[in-house]
Amino acid sequence: MSQAEQNINPENLEETLDPNAQTSQEIESQNEPETQPSPEELIQIEKDKYLRLFAEFENYKKRTTKERLDLFKTANQEMILAMIPLLDDFERGMGEIQKSQDTELVKGVELIQNKLVGILDSKGLKKQEVKSGDPFDADKHEAITQIPAPTEDLKDKIIDIIETGYTLNDKIIRYAKVVVGK
Template sequence: MIRVYREALLSGDDRIVSEIESRINIIEKEKNELEKKVLELSAEITTGKEKFIRLQADFDNFRKRSEKERLTTRFDAQGEVIESLLPMVDSFERAKEQLKPETEKETKIDTSYQGIYKQFVEIMRSLRVAVVPTVGKPFDPSLHEAIAREESQEYKEGIIIQEFRRGFLLGDRLIRPAMVKVSSGPGNKKASMAS
């Protein structure tokens, strides 16, 4: 087409020159429209990619939130079940302290009873249930409930000297605080000597 255009220009054929220029203008318009469409499609693709990336991020956040909520719900339910079983632990421990088997039959019953308790403790341990440390440890209001204070020559002020009821943790979460007696320190030695 360029060769024909050149020949028409050289020969002075205005009709062919005009026709070719008209075609070139049409092609130029089509090219401009195509470039415009390409730019529009590129913008749509970029917008679509951005939307996809945002949607993917939203979905990832939703998935993480759902997993966290699922674990929290499970952990809360597990904590409630374990908390409801703690009075049974207390009963086992009271019975252990009070039972003093004297006959062979009583010893067998006590052994059976202690076997059940040991199995129960192992199940609790496998669920990550732990006893709150008490005697000899510093009082911590987030783990312990002080129900008494008493002077002590053996323990410094703020140290737990007696446990009345065991406290329990589920992982790092407190299920039940330990009920304890806390040392108020050695007290007034002159008052002790006067007594």
């Protein structure tokens, strides 16, 4: 006889073999009379369930409506982000073209640039208004580098704008890249 067989107690064996055997606690709980809720209490419980479900559904409708509006506002964000470098190129190009003597060329490029800016503006794209001397705000600007401030009043202020920042429907999609005085 192995050691495992010797450790088996006949009393333990009977308990594990009889799945219908009830403990004394189960028998006592069955002997206690069960109290059924009154019909008024049942109605109140069902009303409570209904009100909770109704409130949950109303919250669901509000949340999905808000999510849908947010999706429509930012649906073309990727396309607009891809067009921002084009705006930068137009600005750099306009700086060079204005040095030219050909006024008709300047007017034509300005017309195209203004149409592009107008279209993007109608979609919610706005240029951040940043100028030299403005205080640096880490929530709106990205400091590329810090240089010694030429004057004491330019400490912790923007000295130069490297790249323009943009917002789409009041959400920053590209931070203005700036040089800050220290």
